[in-house]
Amino acid sequence: MISLEEAVTARLESHGARFEVLVDPDAALAIKRGEFDGDIEDVIAAEDVFENASRGDRPAEEDLETVFETTDPLEIIPQVIERGEIQITAEQRKEMQEQKHKQLVNRITRNAVNPQMDNAPHPPERIENALEEAGFTIDPMEPVGQQVDDALEALRPVIPIRFDEVTIAVQVPADYAGSAQARIRQFGDLEREEWQNDGSWVGVMTFPAGMQNEFYDLVNEHTSGEAETQIIKDEDDLKTR
Numbered sequence: 001m002i003s004l005e006e007a008v009t010a011r012l013e014s015h016g017a018r019f020e021v022l023v024d025p026d027a028a029l030a031i032k033r034g035e036f037d038g039d040i041e042d043v044i045a046a047e048d049v050f051e052n053a054s055r056g057d058r059p060a061e062e063d064l065e066t067v068f069e070t071t072d073p074l075e076i077i078p079q080v081i082e083r084g085e086i087q088i089t090a091e092q093r094k095e096m097q098e099q100k101h102k103q104l105v106n107r108i109t110r111n112a113v114n115p116q117m118d119n120a121p122h123p124p125e126r127i128e129n130a131l132e133e134a135g136f137t138i139d140p141m142e143p144v145g146q147q148v149d150d151a152l153e154a155l156r157p158v159i160p161i162r163f164d165e166v167t168i169a170v171q172v173p174a175d176y177a178g179s180a181q182a183r184i185r186q187f188g189d190l191e192r193e194e195w196q197n198d199g200s201w202v203g204v205m206t207f208p209a210g211m212q213n214e215f216y217d218l219v220n221e222h223t224s225g226e227a228e229t230q231i232i233k234d235e236d237d238l239k240t241r
Helices: 025-033 061-068 073-083 090-111 124-134 148-155 174-184 209-223 235-239
Strands: 008-014 017-023 085-087 112-114 165-172 189-195 201-208 228-231
Touching: 008 025, 008 073, 017 025, 017 061, 017 073, 025 073, 025 085, 061 073, 090 112, 090 124, 090 148, 090 209, 112 209, 124 148, 165 174, 165 209, 174 201, 174 209, 201 209
Parallel strands: none
Antiparallel strands: 008 017, 008 085, 165 201, 165 228, 189 201
């Protein structure tokens, strides 16, 4: 279950009665779209159906039977969400908007690059400022993933930006290869790897281009800065390694 502070109210009015349930806002939207495949008990704040959730009033059992043909809350709750409306307060809307704004900035930062600066990553502050300049406001009632394209369209007149992936070859000296390669291979998609005769390890990794600085920090941390890296632009680059 979730806390009351995290929940929003879903309300359905039918047959002269009102039914309210307390649910996670993102889960409620997924349920309404038919995209929810989790456990309903994990995304509700109370295993109960209310007439007025703020007062804790409950509807009559005969009303439940009339509208839902059951009195089981776990069967009724998804129906209330699917057929009803999601109610959020101004404060909840503001909090949801702030959370999703941070998620949006993080997603863009990790995936986007500046094509005019040799595909260098954009720092989060630049994305923040550009979104503000573009006047883009995230919708707290829509999943972040569905708003990324709109955000990019808003950003393009303000800053040069595109989503891209980068492929980087890294050679880890033998002294660090055992532990470092285990951490590096988890960072993205390992395209290929090879153990050298001197005990060093070479791996070719592909990941969102905006994460390059994070990747270099990881490599340096686990190799004391002694690893070598090279951005792979084509197959000829791979052959030279």
